Amino acid sequence: MAIKRIGILTSGGDCAGLNSIIRAVYAHAKGHFGWEVIGIHNGTAGLLARPVEATALDERVAGSDMLRQGGTILGTTNKGDPFAFLQEDGSHIDRSGEVIEGFRLLGLDALIGIGGDGSLDILRRLAIQGGFQLVAIPKTIDNDLGATELSIGFETAVQTATSALDHLQPTAASHSRVMVLEVMGRDAGHIALSAGIAGGADVILIPEIRYSFAAIEKKLADLRKGGRNFALVIVAEAVRTENGQSITSVHGGGATAMQTYGGIGHYIGTELAKRSGAETRVTVLGHVQRGGTPEPKDRVLGSAFGVHAVDLIAEGKFDRMVAWNSRRVIDVPIVDAIKGAATVDPHGTLVKTARGLGISFGD
Ligand SMILES: Nc1ncnc2c1ncn2[C@@H]1O[C@H](COP(=O)(O)OP(=O)(O)OP(=O)(O)O)[C@@H](O)[C@H]1O
Ligand SMILES: O=P(O)(O)OC[C@H]1O[C@](O)(CO)[C@@H](O)[C@@H]1O
Numbered sequence: 001m002a003i004k005r006i007g008i009l010t011s012g013g014d015c016a017g018l019n020s021i022i023r024a025v026y027a028h029a030k031g032h033f034g035w036e037v038i039g040i041h042n043g044t045a046g047l048l049a050r051p052v053e054a055t056a057l058d059e060r061v062a063g064s065d066m067l068r069q070g071g072t073i074l075g076t077t078n079k080g081d082p083f084a085f086l087q088e089d090g091s092h093i094d095r096s097g098e099v100i101e102g103f104r105l106l107g108l109d110a111l112i113g114i115g116g117d118g119s120l121d122i123l124r125r126l127a128i129q130g131g132f133q134l135v136a137i138p139k140t141i142d143n144d145l146g147a148t149e150l151s152i153g154f155e156t157a158v159q160t161a162t163s164a165l166d167h168l169q170p171t172a173a174s175h176s177r178v179m180v181l182e183v184m185g186r187d188a189g190h191i192a193l194s195a196g197i198a199g200g201a202d203v204i205l206i207p208e209i210r211y212s213f214a215a216i217e218k219k220l221a222d223l224r225k226g227g228r229n230f231a232l233v234i235v236a237e238a239v240r241t242e243n244g245q246s247i248t249s250v251h252g253g254g255a256t257a258m259q260t261y262g263g264i265g266h267y268i269g270t271e272l273a274k275r276s277g278a279e280t281r282v283t284v285l286g287h288v289q290r291g292g293t294p295e296p297k298d299r300v301l302g303s304a305f306g307v308h309a310v311d312l313i314a315e316g317k318f319d320r321m322v323a324w325n326s327r328r329v330i331d332v333p334i335v336d337a338i339k340g341a342a343t344v345d346p347h348g349t350l351v352k353t354a355r356g357l358g359i360s361f362g363d
């Protein structure tokens with residue numbers, strides 16, 4: 001089938017670099033192939049709305065301003081799973097048929113879905129059920145998709161977390177304190193690990209490596225013996241309490257309340273103060289990691305992913321995700337990227353690097 005009109009949507013948590021993808025898709029699809037590009041608003045929510053919420057992208061998108069902007073000009077959602085759509089009374093209904101109908105109403109020949117593991121799983125199931133042609137682009141600050149070395153947004157999140165450690169170090173040293181920084185990442189410790197190395201953390205706590213307070217206290221005591229008056233501890237949000245409980249925050253009320261990780265930093269800070277007598281302070285970095293100006297790497301990767309995704313459609317290759325591998329863009333079956341969270345390898349290069357630097361994982 002000759003392609004004339006494609007759709008694009010962003011889904012899941014936003015991150016820096018999404019707009020560079022949208023720009024690249026428009027530039028290549030319109031500029032090279034002459035296709036119309038329809039931007040769908042707020043992920044699957046835009047396809048559920050009636051009338052469907054979408055607009056044809058135009059030359060304004062092609063400007064370089066887009067490269068500099070965080071967030072997504074299309075809007076996004078990480079709630080309202082159409083296969084299990086949450087009702088006010090707490091029950092779930094299947095609204096996938098309505099989303100597929102929304103896609104049909106737009107008269108699209110193919111869809112570019114930009115998302116993380118959860119979103120790509122949902123979009124792929126919709127594509128199979130609705131018989132539409134899908135190409136995926138990986139994005140998530142968590143970097144937990146399989147089959148790609150990098151997802152859009154990760155580099156900027158690591159930069160933000162590193163910069164937070166850069167800001168915490170002088171005040172930690174001035175006040176002789178132990179500073180605890182809690183970062184995002186869902187069930188993966190990638191942000192904590194990379195930022196911890198880049199930002200000179202003394203202790204990195206990630207969900208993939210079990211810690212004990214005894215081991216952290218020993219590290220702090222060793223630092224003191226060596227003449228250090230401060231310490232930096234970075235902790236990934238999914239790290240559990242010492243006895244294995246996860247700590248979450250609830251947002252909103254009633255049956256539609258949402259739960260995310262959040263709070264482990266305060267637990268670690270309080271326990272360390274109690275046990276070691278150190279003066280601790282806790283910073284929870286939160287959504288600052290998602291926004292902000294995209295780092296060059298996210299802009300370059302977003303541009304490369306966008307162009308390659310359009311080429312895949314032109315070649316008639318669907319149900320595939322673009323991926324970064326050994327300095328180049330490749331494409332892989334979407335299913336390879338979503339079959340399990342790509343968490344930190346406890347025996348991998350970066351963990352070895354950190355250990356080589358004398359950083360403690362509290363184990
Ligand atoms: N309409 C929806 N679109 C996408 N995800 C949804 C939707 N409704 C609910 N979800 C759920 O929200 C969560 C989104 O978080 P998830 O981490 O998986 O998103 P993502 O697309 O992988 O991106 P990110 O990890 O950056 O948030 C998933 O568990 C997913 O199943
Ligand atoms: O934006 P929300 O709903 O608070 O979700 C936060 C979650 O999304 C992410 O930022 C991206 O998946 C996670 O790191 C974090 O746990």
Ligand SMILES: [Mg+2]
Nearest residue numbers: 116117118140
């Ligand atoms: Mg995800």
